[in-house]
Amino acid sequence: MNKVEFSAVTGLPRILIQCNPSWDQWTDLCEAVWVTALEGGCNYWMDRIEVNRNHDAWKTRLALGFVDGPDIKKGSHLMKNIPLKVYHNADDWESGESEITEGLSFDIVAVGINNLPPEIKLSIMNPYTCDIDAEIADQIVQTGLFGSVVYG
Numbered sequence: 001m002n003k004v005e006f007s008a009v010t011g012l013p014r015i016l017i018q019c020n021p022s023w024d025q026w027t028d029l030c031e032a033v034w035v036t037a038l039e040g041g042c043n044y045w046m047d048r049i050e051v052n053r054n055h056d057a058w059k060t061r062l063a064l065g066f067v068d069g070p071d072i073k074k075g076s077h078l079m080k081n082i083p084l085k086v087y088h089n090a091d092d093w094e095s096g097e098s099e100i101t102e103g104l105s106f107d108i109v110a111v112g113i114n115n116l117p118p119e120i121k122l123s124i125m126n127p128y129t130c131d132i133d134a135e136i137a138d139q140i141v142q143t144g145l146f147g148s149v150v151y152g
Contacts, residue, residue, distance in 0.1 A: 019125040023079070029124070030109045031075030032132045033140050038073060041138035045151035047087040047098045055083030055102070077103040086145060103145050112144025 005014045021029065038049070051070060070077040072084070082105040087098035113121060116139060123131060132140075142149045 017122060020062060021125065023045065026077050026106075027035070027075035029075075029113075029132075030078040030106055031073065032107065033072045033109050033112075033137050036132050036134055036137035037141045041079035041136075042141055045088050045142075047090045049084055049086050051149075052083040052085045052102055072105060078109070081092055081106045088151075101145055108144035110144070112140035112142070115143035115147070 005016070006012065007014050028033065038046075045093065049072065051072070070080070070082045072082060084103055084105055086103065088099050088101065090098040113124060116124070116136075120136060120139070138151075139149055142151060
């Protein structure tokens with residue numbers, strides 16, 4: 001018999017769940033997050049987003065023949081970890097200039113999902129109930145990019 005772990009918060013038994021998505025599941029999930037985030041979830045804080053063509057990862061892809069412009073709303077492109085520049089927070093500065101935070105497309109999603117509360121993470125990773133709305137997509141991108149939700 002395995003030992004039961006107890007929560008330090010509630011004192012009740014903990015149930016740990018592990019998910020190992022396939023490549024196709026990750027591709028679909030990554031696309032769903034970015035499409036939803038870019039079409040409504042992040043519009044209130046993100047000024048713009050672009051491929052970081054000065055990033056070493058991008059230069060390596062160019063050297064390997066990946067010369068076509070990537071589509072940051074296409075899962076198969078996002079899985080290649082496209083280096084991104086996210087411009088944000090222009091409204092809070094008198095100059096109107098954005099802050100820039102850089103990240104890699106797939107890493108942002110993977111880290112963002114891992115940083116979500118367990119109940120949201122479980123609903124996202126369940127293939128039968130997977131539903132990513134604008135709020136969840138926004139939380140994934142923010143936590144993947146900044147480490148936590150910065151913009152409410």
